[in-house]
Amino acid sequence: MNTVFRSFPAMHHASTPLPPPRPPAGGLPAAVAAALWRADQLGAPVSAVWPSGFAALDAQLPGGGWPGHGLTEILTPHSGTLEWRLLGPALRSVCAAGQPVVLVGPPLPPHLPGLRFEGIAARQLVWVRADTAAERLWAAEQLIKAQACGALVAWLPQARAEQIRRLQVLAAGFDAPVFVCRPTRALRESSAAPLRVQAAVGLDWALQVRIAKRKGPPLDDALHLASVPGALAAVLPPRLGQPSRWFYREAIDHAVVRPSAQPERRHSAVH
Known part of the structure; x- marks a missing residue:
C-alpha cells in the first residue's frame, strides 16, 4: 500500500491570540451605522x-414628516381649533389613501362642513x-393595540406622565401616526x-409653531x-391676505399729532 503524505498549514497554538477582525470601511458595520444616532443630527x-x-x-421634523411608531404631542x-389647522394636511393624505x-374625545363635535374644506371626508372620519x-385613555389604548386606523388623534388633557409612557410603549408597535392633544401647560411636565x-x-x-422636543438638536426659533x-381660502380677498399690514397703515393714517397744550398761566390778584 502506497502512503500519501499531505502538508497542512501550521495551526496557531491555543495560547496564541488571534488578531481582531478588521472593521469595514467607515469604521462601523453597516447595520450599526444605520442605527446610530448622534444628538447633533436629526434622527x-x-x-x-x-x-x-x-x-x-x-x-425640522426627524425623517421629514409626522412619524409612525411613536407618539406626537x-x-x-x-x-379644538389649532389642532385641525396643524394636522389637517396630514389627515387629508390619510383619507386620500383610503384609511x-x-x-x-375631541372637546367640540367635529364640524363636518369645515373638515370637508380641509379634504377630510366624512365617511372616513370616526368619532x-x-x-x-x-x-379616552382606554379607547386610545385599544385602538393602538388593534391598529384599527390610518391616524389617531386623541385629546388627553389630564393624562399623567406614566399614562403617556404607556401609550408610547404601545405606539412603538403601531405603524400609523398617533397624535395626543394636550394643553400648553403640559410643557412643564416630563x-x-x-x-x-x-x-x-x-x-x-399664520401658525406659530415651536418644536419643544424632537430626536435631534434643540430648535430655539x-x-x-x-x-x-x-x-376662508376660497373667499378671502387679497386685501385681507395680510390683514396686519392694513391695520398698521390705517392706524398711521388716522393718527393725529397734536402739539402739547401749554399750561395756562395764572396771575395772582394783587389787592
Whole structure:
C-alpha cells in the first residue's frame, strides 16, 4: 500500500491570540451605522412618515414628516381649533389613501362642513365619544393595540406622565401616526413622547409653531406657517391676505399729532 503524505498549514497554538477582525470601511458595520444616532443630527425615521403639508415644518421634523411608531404631542393654549389647522394636511393624505381617521374625545363635535374644506371626508372620519379621562385613555389604548386606523388623534388633557409612557410603549408597535392633544401647560411636565410640538396663533392667518422636543438638536426659533382656514381660502380677498399690514397703515393714517397744550398761566390778584 502506497502512503500519501499531505502538508497542512501550521495551526496557531491555543495560547496564541488571534488578531481582531478588521472593521469595514467607515469604521462601523453597516447595520450599526444605520442605527446610530448622534444628538447633533436629526434622527432618521424607523418607519414611514407622513408629510405635514408645511415644507418649513417638514425640514425640522426627524425623517421629514409626522412619524409612525411613536407618539406626537400637539400642545395648544385652547383645544379644538389649532389642532385641525396643524394636522389637517396630514389627515387629508390619510383619507386620500383610503384609511380612516379616528378621533377620541375631541372637546367640540367635529364640524363636518369645515373638515370637508380641509379634504377630510366624512365617511372616513370616526368619532369616539369618550366623556371621562379614563374612557379616552382606554379607547386610545385599544385602538393602538388593534391598529384599527390610518391616524389617531386623541385629546388627553389630564393624562399623567406614566399614562403617556404607556401609550408610547404601545405606539412603538403601531405603524400609523398617533397624535395626543394636550394643553400648553403640559410643557412643564416630563413626557415620554419623542416629539412635542407647540402651536399658537400668529399674524396674518399664520401658525406659530415651536418644536419643544424632537430626536435631534434643540430648535430655539419658532416657525411661522401660513395656514388660512380652508373655508376662508376660497373667499378671502387679497386685501385681507395680510390683514396686519392694513391695520398698521390705517392706524398711521388716522393718527393725529397734536402739539402739547401749554399750561395756562395764572396771575395772582394783587389787592
